[in-house]
Amino acid sequence: MPTGSHPNSKEQLKKSRLDLVDKEEARKIQRLGGIAATTPEVKEKIKLKKNFKEAMKELLAMNVGDEKVIGFIKKMFPNLHDDDITNRVAIITSAVARAIKGDMRAVEIVRDTCGEKPVDKIHQTNLDLDIDLSSMSTETLEAIKDMTTEELVNLSKNIKTKNKK
Secondary structure (H helix, E strand, O other): OOOOOOOOOHHHHHOOHHHHOOHHHHHHHHHHHHHHOOOHHHHHHHHHHHHHHHHHHHHHHOEOOOHHHHHHHHHHOOOOOHHHOEHHHHHHHHHHHHHHOOOHHHHHHHHHHOOOOHHHHHHOOOOOOOOOOOOOOHHHHHHHHOOOHHHHHHHHHHHHHHHHO
C-alpha cells in the first residue's frame, strides 16, 4: 500500500477529487454534475426505482384475496380481522408457521426480521480505543483485524502507556 505524502497515498485517495482543485473549479464540476443528474434518462431511472419501491409497498399493503390463505392465517391468529390480513401479514405468518414446525432457516428469518440477528449486535459494539492506525504497517493492520475485542482493548492500553513515557 502507498504511504506518506505521495499523490496516490491512502490519505490522498480518500480525499474527494474536489479537494484537489480550487473552489471555483470545484463549483463548476458540481454544477455540471447537477445538470447531468437532471437529464431525462437519469430522471427516468430515478422514477423507475421509486415506482418499484412504491409498487412493492402497495402490494404488501393489499389485502389477501385467497380464501385458503386467509383461513390459514385466521386459524393461527383468530383475533385478526379480515381487513388486517395483508400480503405482508401473510408472508410473516408463513415464516412463523414454518419456524414453529422446526424449519431452522425460517427461525433465522423470523429472528433476523425482529432485529435479533447476532451479527447486528456485534456491529453495535463501539470501542473507543483511540489508536492511530495511519502510522502502522500493513502487516500490523492485518494482525489487528483478526484480534478479539479483549486483545484490542489491551493493545490500546499498551499504546497509551508507551505514549505517556
